[in-house]
Amino acid sequence: MSSDPARADQAACTEAVLDVTPEAAVVSNLGVASYVLAGVEDRERNFYCWGSMGLTTPVGLGLALAIDDPVTVLDGDGSTLMSLGALATVADRDPSNLTVVVFDNGVYATTGGQRSHAETTDFAAVAEGVGLSAAHVSDDGAFVEAYRVAVEGEGATLIACDVAPVDPEARPPLDASHVKRRFRSAIVDPTR
Numbered sequence: 001m002s003s004d005p006a007r008a009d010q011a012a013c014t015e016a017v018l019d020v021t022p023e024a025a026v027v028s029n030l031g032v033a034s035y036v037l038a039g040v041e042d043r044e045r046n047f048y049c050w051g052s053m054g055l056t057t058p059v060g061l062g063l064a065l066a067i068d069d070p071v072t073v074l075d076g077d078g079s080t081l082m083s084l085g086a087l088a089t090v091a092d093r094d095p096s097n098l099t100v101v102v103f104d105n106g107v108y109a110t111t112g113g114q115r116s117h118a119e120t121t122d123f124a125a126v127a128e129g130v131g132l133s134a135a136h137v138s139d140d141g142a143f144v145e146a147y148r149v150a151v152e153g154e155g156a157t158l159i160a161c162d163v164a165p166v167d168p169e170a171r172p173p174l175d176a177s178h179v180k181r182r183f184r185s186a187i188v189d190p191t192r
């Protein structure tokens with residue numbers, strides 16, 4: 001559980017993603033979201049977006065359109081703000097296998113905790129405004145429930161999840177080529 005009872009625990013929510021959808025291809029935001037994911041489990045089906053701020057959701061959308069497996073994006077508030085327009089494209093294509101989780105810690109945690117303008121942005125309302133199903137949660141139990149509904153439902157869904165900022169020690173492999181090759185061989189069907 002998070003140290004702040006009004007916010008969910010990012011590691012617990014990430015663990016829930018892997019428990020509910022063990023077969024999912026998980027695309028994680030650069031920095032903290034990738035550190036947390038690697039700390040929970042450094043699996044072949046993790047695609048860590050090293051360096052690519054603002055591109056986690058667009059990469060996840062492309063992937064969801066290309067494969068049949070569930071695709072879950074673990075994004076940050078800062079990166080989502082950088083490419084808000086991508087949500088309109090997600091809504092337009094609306095792939096049922098895509099769930100976008102925005103871990104909103106209110107700051108650019110990876111670069112030192114500078115305040116982002118997430119405080120004045122309602123990500124679920126923005127998503128709904130462009131036609132995307134959305135939920136807003138702020139505790140671990142509500143997150144698991146919303147995630148189950150999202151992966152079982154029709155169309156893509158965004159879950160805005162308020163989390164407490166964290167500073168994890170775990171790191172994913174730094175070799176981006178290795179991550180790409182490992183991920184590709186895990187998701188590509190060798191019979192196709």
Ligand SMILES: Cc1ncc(C[n+]2csc(CCOP(=O)(O)OP(=O)(O)O)c2C)c(N)n1
Nearest residue numbers: 031032053076077078079107108109110111
């Ligand atoms: C285009 C670009 N601008 C800035 C950065 C530097 N940078 C790396 S991570 C990060 C913060 C990301 O914030 P957020 O998406 O909220 O995730 P958090 O670190 O809070 O988990 C920044 C500013 C970058 N990598 N790329």
